[in-house]
Structures are given as C-alpha cells and as structure tokens.
Amino acid sequence: xxTPKISEAVIRRLPVYLRCLQMLxxxxxxxxxxxxxxxxxxxNPAQIRKDLAYFGEFGRKGIGYEVVYLVxxxxxxxxxxxxxxxxxxxxxHLGIALSNYNRYTEEKLMIAAIFDTDPEKIGKxxxxxxxxxxDELETAVQELDIxxxxxxxxxxxxxxxxxxxxxxxxxxxxxxxxxxLLVPPDVHLRSTDVTTxxxxxxxxxxx
Amino acid sequence: xxTPKISEAVIRRLPVYLRCLQMLxxxxxxxxxxxxxxxxxxxNPAQIRKDLAYFGEFGRKGIGYEVVYLVxxxxxxxxxxxxxxxxxxxxxHLGIALSNYNRYTEEKLMIAAIFDTDPEKIGKxxxxxxxxxxDELETAVQELDIxxxxxxxxxxxxxxxxxxxxxxxxxxxxxxxxxxLLVPPDVHLRSTDVTTxxxxxxxxxxx
Numbered sequence: 001x002x003t004p005k006i007s008e009a010v011i012r013r014l015p016v017y018l019r020c021l022q023m024l025x026x027x028x029x030x031x032x033x034x035x036x037x038x039x040x041x042x043x044n045p046a047q048i049r050k051d052l053a054y055f056g057e058f059g060r061k062g063i064g065y066e067v068v069y070l071v072x073x074x075x076x077x078x079x080x081x082x083x084x085x086x087x088x089x090x091x092x093h094l095g096i097a098l099s100n101y102n103r104y105t106e107e108k109l110m111i112a113a114i115f116d117t118d119p120e121k122i123g124k125x126x127x128x129x130x131x132x133x134x135d136e137l138e139t140a141v142q143e144l145d146i147x148x149x150x151x152x153x154x155x156x157x158x159x160x161x162x163x164x165x166x167x168x169x170x171x172x173x174x175x176x177x178x179x180x181l182l183v184p185p186d187v188h189l190r191s192t193d194v195t196t197x198x199x200x201x202x203x204x205x206x207x
Numbered sequence: 208x209x210t211p212k213i214s215e216a217v218i219r220r221l222p223v224y225l226r227c228l229q230m231l232x233x234x235x236x237x238x239x240x241x242x243x244x245x246x247x248x249x250x251n252p253a254q255i256r257k258d259l260a261y262f263g264e265f266g267r268k269g270i271g272y273e274v275v276y277l278v279x280x281x282x283x284x285x286x287x288x289x290x291x292x293x294x295x296x297x298x299x300h301l302g303i304a305l306s307n308y309n310r311y312t313e314e315k316l317m318i319a320a321i322f323d324t325d326p327e328k329i330g331k332x333x334x335x336x337x338x339x340x341x342d343e344l345e346t347a348v349q350e351l352d353i354x355x356x357x358x359x360x361x362x363x364x365x366x367x368x369x370x371x372x373x374x375x376x377x378x379x380x381x382x383x384x385x386x387x388l389l390v391p392p393d394v395h396l397r398s399t400d401v402t403t404x405x406x407x408x409x410x411x412x413x414x
Contacts, residue, residue, distance in 0.1 A: 011407050014410075042396075094305075097304055109406070109409050147413070148412060150401075155311075188408060196223055200285070204379055
C-alpha cells in the first residue's frame with residue numbers, strides 16, 4: 001500500500017488507537033464510532049476521524065468503524081504485519097522490565113536479543129532470552145536482522161551504545177537514558193525519559 | 208511570575224532544553240547559541256528561539272543565552288524551584304528502575320513514597336524509601352503533600368490505582384501501564400508505554 005507522507009504526530013497516535021481497538025476486539029466489540037473512541041482515549045473525535053481518514057475511508061456514517069478491519073489496517077500501516085527484531089542493550093531493572101514486552105504482545109515485533117557488559121549478568125535468562133555480552137551485538141544484528149535498538153544503559157554509556165547500534169545497521173532507536181543522543185539522519189530516534197516527563201508534569205500540577 | 212497560557216508541546220520541550228543546559232553547566236560552559244542548542248538536540252534553532260521567547264528575552268544577539276541564567280529561568284517556569292513529592296505505585300522492575308530517579312536528581316521534585324500490594328515486597332528498602340502497602344496511599348498523600356503519582360502496576364490494575372490517586376488528591380499522573388486511563392479534567396495525565404513507542408518506530412524503520 002502506498003501512503004502519503006504522514007506527520008510524526010499522526011504516526012505516534014496510531015499505536016494508541018491500535019491498543020484501544022485491540023482491547024475492544026478482545027471484548028468482542030464489532031464496531032466503534034469516533035465518538036466512542038474519543039471518549040475512551042480522552043481525545044477529540046474529529047481528530048480521530050481526520051487521522052484515520054489519512055489512510056482511506058474506513059468508517060461508515062451511523063455505524064462507525066469495524067474494529068477487526070481497522071486493527072488490521074493500522075497494523076498494515078505501521079508495518080506490524082512483518083517480523084521485526086529488536087535488540088535491548090542494558091539488562092538492569094529497566095531493561096528487564098521492558099523485556100516483559102515480549103510476554104504481553106502477539107505482534108511480530110519482538111525483542112530478539114538482550115545485551116549487557118556485567119559478567120554477573122551475562123548468560124542469565126530473561127524470559128526466553130539469554131543476556132549476551134555487548135561485543136556480540138554486531139554479529140547478532142546481522143544474524144537476526146535486528147532493525148530497532150532499545151537503550152537502557154546509564155546515561156554516560158548511551159551515546160556509545162547508540163553509535164554501535166547505528167554502525168551495526170539498526171534503523172530505529174528507542175532511548176530510555178536521560179541524555180540527548182545524536183544519530184545520523186537516516187536513523188529514527190525516539191527518546192523517553194522519566195525526568196523530562198516528571199518535569200513537564202510539575203508545570204501543570206501547581207497551576 | 209505571570210506567564211501566558213503555554214501550549215503542551217512547548218512545556219514538553221522545556222525539560223529537554225533544561226537537561227541539555229544543565230549538562231553544559233556541568234561542563235562550565237557559560238553561553239550557548241540557539242544554533243548550538245539546535246545541533247545538540249537535533250532541533251531547528253528557530254523553534255528553540257521561539258519557545259524560549261515565550262518567557263521573555265533571555266538571549267542576546269551574537270552572544271546567545273547565558274546558561275546559568277536560562278537554567279534558573281526554565282526551572283522557575285516549570286516550578287522546579289519548589290518541593291514536589293511524587294508517589295510511585297508498583298514496585299516491580301519498572302518501579303525500582305524509576306525510583307533510581309531520586310539518586311540522579313538534584314531537583315526538589317522527588318519520589319517520596321513507593322507502594323505495592325505484594326507482602327513479599329512491603330517493608331523492603333529501595334534507596335532511601337521503604338515499600339509500603341497501597342492501603343497507606345491516602346494517608347501518605349495527605350501527610351507528604353504528594354502531588355504526582357507514577358503508575359507502574361500491570362495494566363489491569365492501572366485504572367484502579369489512578370482512581371485512588373485522584374481520590375487522594377493527586378493532580379498529576381504519569382502512567383507507564385500499557386492501557387489508556389481516564390482521569391477528571393483537573394488532573395493532568397501523561398502516558399508513556401514501550402508498546403506504543405515501538406509500534407511508532409516500526410513505521411519508520413521499514414521505509
């Protein structure tokens with residue numbers, strides 16, 4: 001499917017719609033209106049209609065969206081219908097917590113390898129994965145065709161890990177270290193950091 | 208300081224500027240231009256100038272921004288110059304990882320209490336905190352004047368925890384559970400979820 005260039009804001013909202021729709025699917029709900037989605041997501045229904053209209057006419061007036069069909073469409077748009085392997089670097093508490101992702105997903109996007117440098121951790125099992133030494137990163141990226149790297153190492157090591165992931169050929173990085181990383185323009189970087197989230201909340205709670 | 212109503216997008220970027228400026232401060236760098244900030248943050252310098260101009264004329268042509276002054280100003284704007292106590296609910300791997308926040312911050316915004324329901328965990332120490340039973344939440348929110356709650360419990364429990372936090376008087380919630388929560392309009396909710404972040408990345412890496 002050829003789709004026009006879509007803004008990052010829309011792409012970021014699609015997984016939120018997907019999560020909500022998958023919950024409806026589990027509850028065997030067949031159709032949902034943009035109004036109902038708006039209620040559940042605390043969003044403007046017009047925004048939801050506009051976002052989804054980007055990809056074609058999914059909804060029908062008076063009936064709404066067919067849940068199963070829309071789930072499938074969003075998964076196609078996000079390319080979640082293909083296998084994508086993810087590497088996780090940093091097997092501390094955050095890394096272990098995030099590796100639980102595998103347990104709860106039925107997607108083809110999976111954490112396929114986990115790395116650390118701590119000799120105490122290497123060889124230990126985390127779910128179905130075994131913690132490997134970071135020096136095995138490059139080989140693993142090649143062999144497992146890893147496309148995304150998640151960085152959960154302490155801040156001072158994060159740029160070095162990002163450089164290695166990029167060098168190895170990874171095209172997407174999700175950074176959890178509280179530091180701004182630099183990557184080449186062809187690599188897509190997303191950062192999520194509890195400090196910046198908390199600091200943004202601080203503004204609102206005291207108004 | 209009276210400031211005009213500022214968009215959420217700007218408020219979300221301020222902590223990112225702050226983090227970068229604090230790093231410059233640690234390196235004893237005195238002034239920085241919007242161009243240099245743009246380079247470090249991979250952002251458009253015009254966007255940075257526009258965001259900061261919201262709060263007054265901080266920069267000077269040809270010299271740039273005074274780092275120490277700008278750090279102080281942003282901290283004032285975000286109200287990080289005041290004590291804010293945070294409660295963390297869910298002492299699993301993610302909760303423990305996030306409680307490390309206290310160790311690395313010099314802000315007055317701190318995690319002041321941590322809760323769980325697991326009898327095995329209650330009474331255990333996490334840094335300087337002791338894990339308390341969730342039934343002590345309401346008392347702790349009152350006594351410690353807790354304003355923000357972080358939710359790191361499994362998805363099925365997250366709405367219940369959010370309801371208790373709101374009922375207890377918390378005005379900001381940072382949700383890490385992979386579920387959409389509903390809170391009253393006077394409570395500010397931010398959600399961060401590895402699944403939605405990974406799914407948004409999946410779109411980009413296959414283009």
